[in-house]
Amino acid sequence: MNVTFDFGRKNFVVVGASSGIGRQVALELSQSGANVLAVGRNLERLDALRKSSPVSLIKHPPRIFVEQLDVTTATPDEWSSVMENFTRCVGKIHGGVYTAGIWGLTPLNAFDTELARKIFETSFWGAVNFVQATSRKRFADEGASFVVMSSVAGDYAGKSLFAYSAAKAAIQSAVKSFASELVRNKHRINSVAPALVQTEMMQNEMYSAIRFDKISSSQLLGLISPFDVAGMILFLLSERAARITGQNFFVDGGYVVGSFA
Numbered sequence: 055m056n057v058t059f060d061f062g063r064k065n066f067v068v069v070g071a072s073s074g075i076g077r078q079v080a081l082e083l084s085q086s087g088a089n090v091l092a093v094g095r096n097l098e099r100l101d102a103l104r105k106s107s108p109v110s111l112i113k114h115p116p117r118i119f120v121e122q123l124d125v126t127t128a129t130p131d132e133w134s135s136v137m138e139n140f141t142r143c144v145g146k147i148h149g150g151v152y153t154a155g156i157w158g159l160t161p162l163n164a165f166d167t168e169l170a171r172k173i174f175e176t177s178f179w180g181a182v183n184f185v186q187a188t189s190r191k192r193f194a195d196e197g198a199s200f201v202v203m204s205s206v207a208g209d210y211a212g213k214s215l216f217a218y219s220a221a222k223a224a225i226q227s228a229v230k231s232f233a234s235e236l237v238r239n240k241h242r243i244n245s246v247a248p249a250l251v252q253t254e255m256m257q258n259e260m261y262s263a264i265r266f267d268k269i270s271s272s273q274l275l276g277l278i279s280p281f282d283v284a285g286m287i288l289f290l291l292s293e294r295a296a297r298i299t300g301q302n303f304f305v306d307g308g309y310v311v312g313s314f315a
């Protein structure tokens with residue numbers, strides 16, 4: 055049995071939509087009838103995503119809009135202008151997904167300070183700025199749902215991964231705090247924490263340094279696809295998750311239990 059969602063006449067922002075999990079979420083939202091604002095740095099890839107919008111014969115087919123933004127340098131004014139452009143065209147948003155993230159090893163005795171800072175800025179501060187900008191009353195309809203990306207590394211930090219793991223743990227805590235603030239506008243927010251997902255991030259050469267084979271073999275259900283993670287994210291954005299907020303959801307392919315098997 056397949057599970058489908060109807061996001062017809064809804065509007066969503068997806069940050070990190072040029073690749074991997076974010077791209078899959080943007081595509082599925084669009085295929086489910088939503089207007090999507092796809093944000094990232096790589097304009098060529100975002101344009102390719104825009105062109106893959108489903109062909110439709112209905113009068114006002116859903117559209118994918120594209121904005122180029124570097125989340126590590128974006129100012130509050132830049133975030134506002136991105137949101138202004140989108141909401142002027144389609145109306146207020148019904149939710150947003152933040153998947154921007156970079157990965158890298160940061161061994162305590164020899165870490166690259168710039169890399170560690172960028173990892174934190176992308177996964178944590180970028181997500182914080184995203185939630186602040188997109189959840190404002192002028193941009194978000196009452197009852198909007200937000201999802202940000204954590205990782206199993208946030209709970210089970212690996213060797214030489216302090217920056218990535220700390221950023222992913224920090225975002226889980228921030229989500230719990232944000233949930234109790236956003237509820238004043240009936241908004242919800244949750245995080246999703248995958249284990250190894252088959253995306254470009256996994257092709258990072260440093261992955262081999264953490265004995266990728268060993269880690270992936272702990273995933274009892276095998277490697278995870280962006281489609282698997284998008285399923286959880288779409289559920290959290292949907293009305294079926296209307297009573298869920300401030301939580302973190304593992305999509306780990308059995309990694310945690312497999313590590314102790």
Ligand SMILES: NC(=O)c1ccc[n+]([C@@H]2O[C@H](COP(=O)([O-])OP(=O)(O)OC[C@H]3O[C@@H](n4cnc5c(N)ncnc54)[C@H](OP(=O)(O)O)[C@@H]3O)[C@@H](O)[C@H]2O)c1
Pocket residue numbers: 069070071072073074075076093094095096097099123124125126153154155156176177203204205206247248249250251252253254255256
């Ligand atoms: N893959 C995994 O095994 C795994 C496991 C657990 C958690 N996660 C988390 O899941 C999320 C998505 O990962 P993924 O595997 O889909 O990675 P991915 O394929 O490498 O995609 C990462 C996305 O982040 C965007 N991004 C990176 N830096 C950015 C910046 N400074 N400004 C704007 N956008 C930026 C990239 O877009 P541009 O290059 O266009 O900027 C890209 O769209 C990340 O937060 C990651 O930490 C992944």
